[in-house]
Amino acid sequence: xxxxxxxRQSAPADHLPALHLPVLYTQVMEGLQVKEDGxxxxxxxxxxxxxxxxxxxxxxxxxxxxxxxxxEAIAHAGQTFAGDARVAIRRGxxxxxxxxxxxxxxxxxxxxxxGVSSPQLDVAERGxxxxxxxxxxxxxxxxxxxxxxxxxxxxxxxEIADVLWTYGEEKQSRRIARAIVARRxxxxxxxxxxxxxxxxxxxxRGDKIHPATRSFQAIRIHINRELSxxxxxxxxxxxxxxPGGRLAVISFHSLEDRIVxxxxxxxxxxxxxxxxxxxxxxxxxxxxxxxxxxxxxxxEIAANARARxxxxxxxEKLAVDA
Numbered sequence: 001x002x003x004x005x006x007x008r009q010s011a012p013a014d015h016l017p018a019l020h021l022p023v024l025y026t027q028v029m030e031g032l033q034v035k036e037d038g039x040x041x042x043x044x045x046x047x048x049x050x051x052x053x054x055x056x057x058x059x060x061x062x063x064x065x066x067x068x069x070x071x072e073a074i075a076h077a078g079q080t081f082a083g084d085a086r087v088a089i090r091r092g093x094x095x096x097x098x099x100x101x102x103x104x105x106x107x108x109x110x111x112x113x114x115g116v117s118s119p120q121l122d123v124a125e126r127g128x129x130x131x132x133x134x135x136x137x138x139x140x141x142x143x144x145x146x147x148x149x150x151x152x153x154x155x156x157x158x159e160i161a162d163v164l165w166t167y168g169e170e171k172q173s174r175r176i177a178r179a180i181v182a183r184r185x186x187x188x189x190x191x192x193x194x195x196x197x198x199x200x201x202x203x204x205r206g207d208k209i210h211p212a213t214r215s216f217q218a219i220r221i222h223i224n225r226e227l228s229x230x231x232x233x234x235x236x237x238x239x240x241x242x243p244g245g246r247l248a249v250i251s252f253h254s255l256e257d258r259i260v261x262x263x264x265x266x267x268x269x270x271x272x273x274x275x276x277x278x279x280x281x282x283x284x285x286x287x288x289x290x291x292x293x294x295x296x297x298x299x300e301i302a303a304n305a306r307a308r309x310x311x312x313x314x315x316e317k318l319a320v321d322a
Contacts, residue, residue, distance in 0.1 A: 022049030023307040024250055027294045028111060029053050031248045031314035038108030039063040041240075043094025043233060045073050048080055050111055055086070062086055065102050067094050069140040069224070095229040098236040106242040112233060114226070115252040133193030138220045148219050152189050157181045167227070167255065168218030175202050176215055192216075217253065227255060234263045238286065243319035246290070251311045257293070264289050264315045290314040 022028075028050055034040065036059035042051045045068040055064050066077050066089045074091045081087040088102050094112055097103050136149040152160070157177045164173035179202045180189070189195050196212040203211035221227060237247050247264075251257035270283035291314065296307035 022046075022113065023300065023304060023310045024294065024296055024312045025049065025053060027312050028248050028250070029057070031290060031294075031312065032109040032111065032246050034058065035062075035108055037061040039065065039105065040109040040111070041065040041067065041094075041097060041103060041107050041237075042111045042113075043067045043097060043237075044111070044113045045077050045089075046070075046113065047073065047076060050113060051077075052080075054109075054111075055081075055084070058086055060086070063088070063102075065100070065107075066090070067092060067097065067100075069093050069144075071141065071143065093229050093233070095232040095236065097233065098239050103240045107237075107240045107245055108242055109246045109248070110237040110241060111248045111250075112230075112237070113250045114230065114256050133191055136189055136192050136195055138216075138223045140224050146223065148195075148223050149188070149190055151219070151223060152180060152195070153184065163222045164215050164218045166218070167221040168214035168216075169255075170214040170218060172203055178202075221255070227259060230256060230259055231263075234260070238267065238317065241317040243317055245317045247287075247315045247317070249313050251313070252309050257311050257313070260313050261293070264313060268315065284320055286318055286320055287315045288318055290316055 032040065032054065034054055034057035036057065038058070040054050040058075040063070042048075042054065042064070045051055045066045048066075051064060051066055055062075058064060064081075064087045066074075066081075066087065068074055068077070069092065071091060074089060077087075077089050081089070090100055090102070097110075136147065136152070138148040139145055155163075157180075160180055161173040161177035164170040164176055170176065176199050179198055180195075183189070183198050189198075196210075196216070199215050200211040234247075234249075241247060249260045251260055264287055267287035268285050268289050270285075294312040294314075296304075296310055300307045
């Protein structure tokens with residue numbers, strides 16, 4: 001699964017350059033309801049397709065805050081928006097947005113486009129893709145934390161199986177973990193192609209997707225702490241959003257979308273009553289869901305395969321009386 005910063009040739013939308021149209025672009029812009037003098041944070045800059053759309057709608061008094069773990073994405077942001085006083089850039093996970101002084105005055109919108117960007121997938125040296133042989137890395141920030149190769153070298157069989165099952169929903173997780181541990185006893189894993197081949201060798205035939213798809217997804221999510229960052233980032237976004245501010249999140253697999261859906265529902269809907277328990281304080285909603293989950297239209301999916309699994313959810317922060 002990948003994040004929606006996919007590149008495709010297409011007629012431009014809202015004058016966005018045709019060479020780079022991210023998934024669900026129109027829906028995201030409609031969901032954010034960008035105000036000319038607002039302050040907006042794109043927590044997953046990637047290559048900036050959504051960010052450019054927001055910036056187009058900002059006036060001289062507007063503000064665009066950009067974050068990304070990936071140093072290459074941050075370098076690209078610096079080159080793209082150099083000299084624009086409306087833009088501030090910070091390298092790091094969106095989970096830390098509440099620690100950024102630029103957000104202290106409140107945000108009118110937050111965008112999170114989850115998963116892996118097209119450049120990360122397309123460059124073999126980043127080690128995200130089983131389809132392109134490269135170093136077994138998978139870190140969104142290659143200068144921080146443990147690489148996939150290092151984790152696979154030290155994790156025991158049970159931990160590997162648990163990760164594959166929990167984050168990849170891989171039914172053959174135990175069989176794959178057993179094969180990985182057996183093979184690394186004689187030769188360490190250092191390449192994506194090698195790991196993909198070992199996984200494929202123990203998988204039953206007939207699956208429509210590549211046999212390593214779920215395992216690579218699971219390892220990537222674990223290495224980058226993606227789901228824990230998402231949970232922390234959603235809390236931080238709610239904290240920093242102004243009343244009336246919008247949260248827009250694009251997910252690419254069910255684990256992410258489940259977290260986002262549950263977060264919005266928890267803050268938008270009162271929990272079901274339990275007659276056996278004493279009545280709790282009156283529920284006060286702090287979010288309002290804006291419509292239902294949105295997916296790409298057929299023409300977008302036909303032009304950009306990475307839009308097929310994208311799901312957008314939008315919510316608005318409500319004013320709460322003191």
